[in-house]
Amino acid sequence: xxxxxxxGVWKVYPSGxxxxxxxxxxxxxxxxxxxxxxxxxxxxxxxxxxxxxxxPTRGRMLIDGEPYEPRSPRDAMxxxxxxxxxxxxxxxxxxxxxxxxxxxRAVGRRVSRPxxxxxxxxxxxxxxxDVDPDAVVARLSLGERQRVELVKALALDPWLLLLDxxxxxxxxxxxxxxxxxxxxxxxEGRAVVYITHRIREALAVADRIAVMRDGVVVGVVRAPEVDxxxxxxxxxxEKVNPERLRARPRPPRRGSRLLEVEDLWVRGPHGxxxxxxxxxxxxxxEVVGVAGVAGNxxxxxxxxxxxLRRPERGRIVVAGVDVTERGSDARLALGVAVVxxxxxxxxxxxxxxxxxxxxxxxxxxxxxLVSRGLLRWSVARGLAKxxxxxxxxxxxxxxxxxxxxxxxxxxxxxxxxxxxxxxxxLVAMNPTGGLDAVAAERVRGELxxxxxxxxxxxxxxxxxxxxxxxxxxxxxxxxxxVVAEFERPFDPQEVxxxxxx
Amino acid sequence: MGRGPLxxxxxxxxxxxxxxxxxxxxxxxxxEGFASSLRGLVSSPAxxxxxxxxxxxxxxxxxxxxxxxxxxFITIASEGQVIAGSAAALWVTAYAAPDLDxxxxxxxxxxxxxxxxxxxxxxxxxLRVALGVNEILSSLMLNYAIMYAVNYLVATxxxxxxxxITRSVPEQYRLSWLEAALAAVAAAVAYWFVVHRTALGYEAxxxxxxxxxxxxxxxxxxxxxxxxxALQGLSGGAAGALLMLGxxxxxxxxxxxxxxxxxxxxxxxxxxxxPLACAPAALLYGFxxxxxxxxxxxxxxxxxxxAMQSAILLSVVALIGASRLxxx
Numbered sequence: 154x155x156x157x158x159x160x161g162v163w164k165v166y167p168s169g170x171x172x173x174x175x176x177x178x179x180x181x182x183x184x185x186x187x188x189x190x191x192x193x194x195x196x197x198x199x200x201x202x203x204x205x206x207x208x209p210t211r212g213r214m215l216i217d218g219e220p221y222e223p224r225s226p227r228d229a230m231x232x233x234x235x236x237x238x239x240x241x242x243x244x245x246x247x248x249x250x251x252x253x254x255x256x257x258r259a260v261g262r263r264v265s266r267p268x269x270x271x272x273x274x275x276x277x278x279x280x281x282x283d284v285d286p287d288a289v290v291a292r293l294s295l296g297e298r299q300r301v302e303l304v305k306a307l308a309l310d311p312w313l314l315l316l317d318x319x320x321x322x323x324x325x326x327x328x329x330x331x332x333x334x335x336x337x338x339x340x341e342g343r344a345v346v347y348i349t350h351r352i353r354e355a356l357a358v359a360d361r362i363a364v365m366r367d368g369v370v371v372g373v374v375r376a377p378e379v380d381x382x383x384x385x386x387x388x389x390x391e392k393v394n395p396e397r398l399r400a401r402p403r404p405p406r407r408g409s410r411l412l413e414v415e416d417l418w419v420r421g422p423h424g425x426x427x428x429x430x431x432x433x434x435x436x437x438x439e440v441v442g443v444a445g446v447a448g449n450x451x452x453x454x455x456x457x458x459x460x461l462r463r464p465e466r467g468r469i470v471v472a473g474v475d476v477t478e479r480g481s482d483a484r485l486a487l488g489v490a491v492v493x494x495x496x497x498x499x500x501x502x503x504x505x506x507x508x509x510x511x512x513x514x515x516x517x518x519x520x521x522l523v524s525r526g527l528l529r530w531s532v533a534r535g536l537a538k539x540x541x542x543x544x545x546x547x548x549x550x551x552x553x554x555x556x557x558x559x560x561x562x563x564x565x566x567x568x569x570x571x572x573x574x575x576x577x578x579l580v581a582m583n584p585t586g587g588l589d590a591v592a593a594e595r596v597r598g599e600l601x602x603x604x605x606x607x608x609x610x611x612x613x614x615x616x617x618x619x620x621x622x623x624x625x626x627x628x629x630x631x632x633x634x635v636v637a638e639f640e641r642p643f644d645p646q647e648v649x650x651x652x653x654x
Numbered sequence: 655m656g657r658g659p660l661x662x663x664x665x666x667x668x669x670x671x672x673x674x675x676x677x678x679x680x681x682x683x684x685x686e687g688f689a690s691s692l693r694g695l696v697s698s699p700a701x702x703x704x705x706x707x708x709x710x711x712x713x714x715x716x717x718x719x720x721x722x723x724x725x726x727f728i729t730i731a732s733e734g735q736v737i738a739g740s741a742a743a744l745w746v747t748a749y750a751a752p753d754l755d756x757x758x759x760x761x762x763x764x765x766x767x768x769x770x771x772x773x774x775x776x777x778x779x780x781l782r783v784a785l786g787v788n789e790i791l792s793s794l795m796l797n798y799a800i801m802y803a804v805n806y807l808v809a810t811x812x813x814x815x816x817x818x819i820t821r822s823v824p825e826q827y828r829l830s831w832l833e834a835a836l837a838a839v840a841a842a843v844a845y846w847f848v849v850h851r852t853a854l855g856y857e858a859x860x861x862x863x864x865x866x867x868x869x870x871x872x873x874x875x876x877x878x879x880x881x882x883x884a885l886q887g888l889s890g891g892a893a894g895a896l897l898m899l900g901x902x903x904x905x906x907x908x909x910x911x912x913x914x915x916x917x918x919x920x921x922x923x924x925x926x927x928x929p930l931a932c933a934p935a936a937l938l939y940g941f942x943x944x945x946x947x948x949x950x951x952x953x954x955x956x957x958x959x960x961a962m963q964s965a966i967l968l969s970v971v972a973l974i975g976a977s978r979l980x981x982x
Contacts, residue, residue, distance in 0.1 A: 461869050482872035491870055502864040513860065514871025516853065523853045530851075 155182045155217055155312055157203070157234070157344070162212035164198050164368075170549055170557055172198035174368040175212070182312055185335050185345040187359035187376070189352065191388055191589035192561020193547055195368040196348045197239070200315040203346075204236035205229035230260045235311040239318040239348075239560070239587065240495070241298035243305075245291040249273060249284060253305045260309060276307050280334060292423060294448035295322035295494075296615075303334075313344045320354060321587055324446055324615060332358045350589035352381045352388075364388055389591065408437025410473075411578045411609035412458070417467035419453045427453035428464070429633035435578060435609040440600060442624030443613045445652055450633035451613045452494070455582050458611065459491045460484050472577060485517035490576030492568055492584045497556065500567040507551045507558075511537035511570055518574040536573065544569035544595075560587045568596050572603065579603055582613040597623050617652070621645055666973030667938070670966030674945075677962050678954070687952035694948055701944055703831035707901045709933075709940030710834035711736065711893040715918030716925060716932040717838075717845040718889025723927050724849065725882045726862035727779070731793035732890040733915030734800035735774045737908075739767035739894020741804045744905055747898075748821040749812065756826040763827065764837075764895040771891020772884050774800070779883035783876040789883075797911055805907045818907040829900040837896055838933050841889055845929035848885060858882045890915060924971060942966045 157180045164173040172195045180186050188196050201207045203214065205223030214221040216232065223229035226236070243252045254269035264272065273286040284297075284304050293301065299322050306314060316335070320328045335345050335358050347358050355362050356376055363373045364387040372387050412435040421427030427450045435441045445451055456462035458469060460481035469477045471487045481491075493499040501510050512533035516523040522532045537551045544565040548558060555563055568584055579600070585593035600610050601623050614620050620627055621643050629637040629651040637651035678688035695701045715732040722729050743763035751759060774796060781787040805818075812820040829837075849855040857878050861868040868875065897914055898905075917939055925931035946959035 459870060461866070480872070480874060481870055482874055485872040493866075493870060498864045499866050499870065502860055502867055504863060505859070509856075512856070513867065514873075517872055526852050526854065528851060528853045528856045 155344070156180070156215075157221070157313055158215045158218075159199070159203065160213050160215070162199070162202060162209045162214070164195075164202060164207065165210045166557060170553075172368055172559075173202070173209070176365075176368070176370055178363055178370055178373070180313065180344045180346055182342050182344045183339055184360040185339045185347055185358055187355035187362045188346055188348045188365060189350065189355045189362050189384060189388065190365035191350055192564075192587065192592060193559035194365040194388075196365050197317055197560070198368075199365070200236055200317055200346060200348060203229070203313075204234055204315055206236070227259045230256075230309055230311070233310075233312040234315070235306045235309050235313070236315040237299075237302045237306045237317065237319060239321055241295065241302045243290045243298055243301060245289075247290060248286070249288050249290065249293075249301050249304070250286040252290060252301065253286075253308050256305050256309060272308050273304060276304050280304075280307065280337070281330075294452075296324070296327065296447045299323070311343065313346070314338060315346045315348075317348045318350070318587060319347065320349065320351070322447065322615070325617065328354065350587075352384045352590070355384065356381065366390060385590070388589070408607060411435050411437060411471065412611060413468070413470040414454075414458065415468040415470070417454070417457060417464050417469065419450075419457045419462060419464045421450075421453055427633055428457065430467070431630075431633070431635050433611075433628060433635060435611050437607050437609055438604050439625045440604045440610040440612055440623050442620035442627040443611065443630055444617055444620050444627060444648060445630035447615055449630045451630055452582070453633075454630070455494075455580065455613050459489070459493075459580050481514075482517065485514055488518075488575075488577035490518075490571040490574045490579045492571050492579065492581035494582040494586065496560065496563045496567060501555045501563060503556050504554055506554060507541065507546075507548055507566065508534050508537040510555050510566065511540050513570065515570070515574065518576075536570075540566060540569040540573055543573065561589060561592055564588055564596075565592065568599065572599055576603070576608055578609045578611065580611045580613075583615055584612070585614075585616065585619060593619075617645070617648065621648070662973040662977035663938070663970050666970035667966065669973065670942075670969030673965040673969060674962035677958065677965065678949070681954045681958055683949060683952035683954045687954065688949065691945055691948040691952060695941070695945055701948065704901075705937065705940040705944045706831040706835050707829075707940075708943055709936040710838040710900060711897040711914050712917045712921055712939055713838040713933040713936035714841040714896055715890050715893035715915050716921035716936060717841045717929040718886040719918055719922035720925065720927040720929050720932065721845060721849055721855065721858060722882050722886040723922055724855070724862045725858035725879060726865075727782070727789055727879050727882060729775070729778050729789045729793045729883060729886065730916065730919050731774050731778045731789075731796060731883075731887065732893070732918045733911050733913070734793065734797035735771035735887055735890025736894040736897060736915040736918075737797070737800050737804055737911065738770040738774055739891035740898035740902065741807065741894070741905065742767040742770040742891065743895035743898040744812075744820060744823060747823045747827040752824050759827045760829065760899060763899060764892055767895035767898075768888040768891040771889065771894065772887040774890065775883040775885075775887020776880065779880045783879055797915070801908050801911050804905065808905050808907050812905070820905045822904045823899055827899055828903060829896065831900075834896055834900045837892070838936070841892065842929050842933050845885075845889065849927075849929055854878065854881055854885075890918075893918065920967070920971070924974060938970065939967065 159176055159178045162173050162176045165171050176199055190196050202209050205226045205228050250270040250273045253273050254264055257264050270286045277284045282300055282304055284300055290298060320331055335347060338345050349355050359376045361373055361375055363370050366388060414431060414433050417428055417431045419428035431454055443451055453462060457464045468475060471484055471489060474487055476483050497503045512522060515536060522529060541548055546562050546565045571579060585596050604610050625641060627639040627643060627648060628635045639648055675685060675688055679685045715736060719732055746763040746766050747759055778789050778793045781792045782789045808820055809818045814821055857873045861873050861875055861878050921932055921935045921939060924935045942963050946963040949959045950956060
């Protein structure tokens with residue numbers, strides 16, 4: 154029986170951040186091991202060490218008692234260890250089968266194009282994936298790309314599959330399918346490590362659950378022998394009452410109109426209509442949720458509203474000013490804040506410090522940050538301190554590059570900055586993506602709080618439960634149109650039915 | 655540049671000198687000629703001053719390029735700007751106002767040269783922003799257009815005597831090595847300020863590193879590129895004036911661009927896009943170029959000297975690159 158053993162692994166990053174402090178863990182073939190923990194607990198670092206992306210500072214790994222020291226992902230793949238990263242890393246201009254061919258090449262298997270294509274078809278049909286081998290990756294949604302990553306990993310026929318937050322871009326139905334896929338892989342005799350911060354998912358998928366906190370494994374339990382509150386306590390180290398964390402939206406008092414979108418038509422990245430005649434509005438005190446299965450025009454609508462994409466027809470009016478033909482600067486000046494879907498490159502500037510990133514776009518919101526063309530770094534530093542303090546961002550130094558923060562801390566930094574903007578209108582897309590339960594509730598609470606202070610929130614989310622929890626009004630998008638609108642109290646079944654249309 | 659890249663640069667220099675020595679041993683000058691050139695260089699104040707005069711224009715051109723490159727606006731117009739700037743400086747000092755007060759004349763030459771460079775920068779940016787023309791191609795072609803335009807002036811209006819050569823910059827306008835060095839330092843500090851202390855420098859950096867974040871958070875790409883390219887152009891033109899007043903003093907017809915602006919491109923990247931690091935990096939180049947010149951005095955052919963020069967620079971660039979990779 155094949156076993157991977159991790160013994161006393163430490164990882165200290167050059168910035169001084171200690172991500173793993175003596176992790177010991179075992180995974181055996183034929184089991185699904187869930188690696189559960191809040192953001193920044195060290196889960197991603199651990200699997201990237203196992204998969205050869207990083208090298209441990211100290212400690213060792215063994216496969217079947219033999220030393221295992223992967224020097225690169227390729228090394229690990231050759232030993233049958235494959236990581237599916239949280240955010241797909243595919244060559245966007247390549248077709249699906251070309252990406253798979255590239256991975257095979259990395260492990261020394263040169264296959265012809267038709268062979269690669271057939272392999273994709275075979276893996277997809279064997280495991281019941283809906284994947285078009287000829288699709289160009291750039292045209293796929295994030296959820297679809299995550300499926301391609303899975304197919305690519307399975308094409309390598311690994312004995313140990315590492316899945317880093319595999320459900321990030323999935324709908325609830327897709328998560329169910331993923332869980333049964335993992336069960337099947339285990340029954341085929343493979344080992345699966347399933348990283349998640351969602352307790353329910355861990356309980357559904359795993360044979361054993363290893364809980365990580367502050368860079369160590371604080372306990373390993375058999376899934377049937379533990380319940381959610383036990384796991385929550387292990388994750389956070391103290392009694393946490395999930396009910397206390399719940400955000401409670403208040404009924405909005407009808408205020409003035411902050412956003413009016415009229416008959417908006419927007420083309421997608423490849424020229425077709427992605428948004429077909431959407432009209433919506435957000436008033437003061439409202440949280441308007443936009444639900445829908447990913448890839449139904451939400452992204453293009455979001456991009457048009459925040460000024461990243463010019464609509465072909467229609468109008469966008471922010472606080473009474475027509476901004477349809479104007480850029481994001483005009484919107485920011487009117488009090489719009491934006492939380493984009495991705496962190497690095499979209500909402501944060503990689504390779505630059507926390508201070509630098511706290512200043513992004515803030516010249517429109519904070520007086521004195523820029524005066525006479527000069528950027529005042531002392532003001533920016535003050536902003537960084539406030540964001541970090543307000544959102545509890547864990548950071549070594551304000552001068553550390555944002556890349557050295559964990560995903561959850563980056564998200565806190567980004568959301569905190571947008572809230573500190575004191576926006577009149579916040580436009581957010583999946584703002585709790587990749588956050589653990591406590592941090593996600595905190596962000597939802599902030600959205601509700603913003604609205605209760607009279608701001609408007611337009612919230613795009615793939616997490617229906619989240620939308621049901623915080624929205625005052627809920628729109629459902631399908632094929633570029635708003636196909637349904639609901640007022641509180643929502644009937645979850647009715648909303649889900651509208652999404653399925 | 656931190657300690658790592660500096661150490662690697664030193665290692666690269668040692669390696670490059672080794673390769674150059676190996677090449678030299680195969681030439682008539684031999685290893686001894688190479689060694690004596692090096693000795694001659696470090697022991698001769700005149701040679702060292704020449705090193706500074708060669709390096710200064712490169713350092714100035716590079717300092718400005720760091721701003722444009724931070725915005726990922728990959729202009730190579732510095733070459734054309736240097737040519738235009740030297741022509742402008744020559745025109746002011748040798749033709750338009752040969753009898754001005756020295757300080758005033760130098761200032762006028764630098765000012766007009768900078769404006770000429772700025773104009774070139776604006777043209778490249780305008781082509782990109784208004785028409786979507788790739789700046790690498792437009793600036794490359796513009797460089798040739800400028801070179802031939804200046805050649806035309808040299809062969810016609812500015813020509814003196816039977817040869818295609820112009821008048822010389824009068825003695826009182828010529829720059830000493832110290833003045834050139836001070837100019838390079840002043841340019842480095844000025845561009846450091848723009849890059850690190852102004853909203854433009856910040857927004858250019860955001861635009862280059864994260865274009866999507868820039869578009870989301872109110873950075874106007876077109877305006878930023880035009881401003882960065884215009885400011886960059888000032889440095890290219892000023893570098894031309896420095897070259898004319900400090901080193902060349904006259905113009906002859908060019909068959910290929912002389913390369914000071916292109917070397918600025920290399921130095922800007924070598925510096926890690928840090929304006930303050932451009933001067934030391936340019937000095938390295940000046941040192942190597944001067945060694946190659948001295949070698950020619952020992953009977954080494956121009957081509958061979960160029961090969962040695964390239965070997966040294968390539969080694970330094972490769973090792974600095976390696977040190978950046980290692981730090982990832």
